[in-house]
Amino acid sequence: MPDGPAPAPVIQKLRVRYSKRGRLRFTSHRDISRAVERAVRRAGIPVAFSAGFTPHPKISYAGAAATGTASEAEYLEIGLTETRDPERVRADLDAALPDGIDVIDVVPARAGTALADRLEASEWLLRLDGVPSDTAASAVAAFLGSELIEVERLTKKGRRRFDTRSAVVALTVEPSDAAPSAVLRMVVRHAIPAVRPDDVLTGLRQVADLAPPSPPLVTRLAQGPLDGHGVIADPLDPDRDPEVTTGAGTGQDAVGA
Numbered sequence: 001m002p003d004g005p006a007p008a009p010v011i012q013k014l015r016v017r018y019s020k021r022g023r024l025r026f027t028s029h030r031d032i033s034r035a036v037e038r039a040v041r042r043a044g045i046p047v048a049f050s051a052g053f054t055p056h057p058k059i060s061y062a063g064a065a066a067t068g069t070a071s072e073a074e075y076l077e078i079g080l081t082e083t084r085d086p087e088r089v090r091a092d093l094d095a096a097l098p099d100g101i102d103v104i105d106v107v108p109a110r111a112g113t114a115l116a117d118r119l120e121a122s123e124w125l126l127r128l129d130g131v132p133s134d135t136a137a138s139a140v141a142a143f144l145g146s147e148l149i150e151v152e153r154l155t156k157k158g159r160r161r162f163d164t165r166s167a168v169v170a171l172t173v174e175p176s177d178a179a180p181s182a183v184l185r186m187v188v189r190h191a192i193p194a195v196r197p198d199d200v201l202t203g204l205r206q207v208a209d210l211a212p213p214s215p216p217l218v219t220r221l222a223q224g225p226l227d228g229h230g231v232i233a234d235p236l237d238p239d240r241d242p243e244v245t246t247g248a249g250t251g252q253d254a255v256g257a
Contacts, residue, residue, distance in 0.1 A: 015076075124188065140173055171200070
């Protein structure tokens with residue numbers, strides 16, 4: 001351990017929901033985290049740091065969307081050395097971040113809970129340009145009518161083969177203003193390995209030969225707890241208890257926005 005006083009402890013932990021829009025959808029998660037750290041310093045937010053020779057700000061991310069994907073539901077937790085008003089932190093952090101990363105909500109974390117445990121599923125919207133809606137509807141029907149749809153993808157543990165059908169809770173074709181252009185809405189349960197929207201598209205190609213002529217525009221609309229009807233709840237709702245003011249716990253619906 002280095003000489004000198006220990007870092008200041010975490011007095012308050014905040015949970016933050018933010019969006020990734022426009023050109024920022026092509027920004028990597030590493031660059032997003034660097035932008036957040038710079039914004040925290042610029043906004044004067046009293047972030048806590050880890051101990052050791054290379055202290056890091058106590059900011060952790062949960063369920064980050066892949067590069068190239070827009071999102072209305074990204075989440076992080078930040079530990080503070082002083083108590084701050086969550087709405088003031090939201091406004092200050094939002095003002096310090098680049099356009100395209102927008103802070104939507106900030107709440108105090110309930111002690112002893114882990115945000116990642118609440119992120120059970122994601123809701124996605126995919127726009128498939130060049131695909132007629134009736135063609136997409138036929139492919140969706142074939143997908144939902146299958147019991148097992150295995151795809152293969154390279155993961156961190158090497159090439160793996162896994163079932164996509166069991167992870168899909170809901171899959172529908174939505175009305176589209178542009179033609180020919182199909183819009184798919186899907187709710188996908190978080191699994192290991194993770195089933196991503198492109199895996200579902202691979203499954204649609206296998207069962208119905210659906211092959212969009214251009215890459216889809218993908219937007220994550222929500223992620224959180226999944227109820228028995230396939231509806232995703234706000235994962236920050238349990239932290240909105242009015243008695244919860246601090247915590248050092250352990251722990252637009254638009255495609256191409």
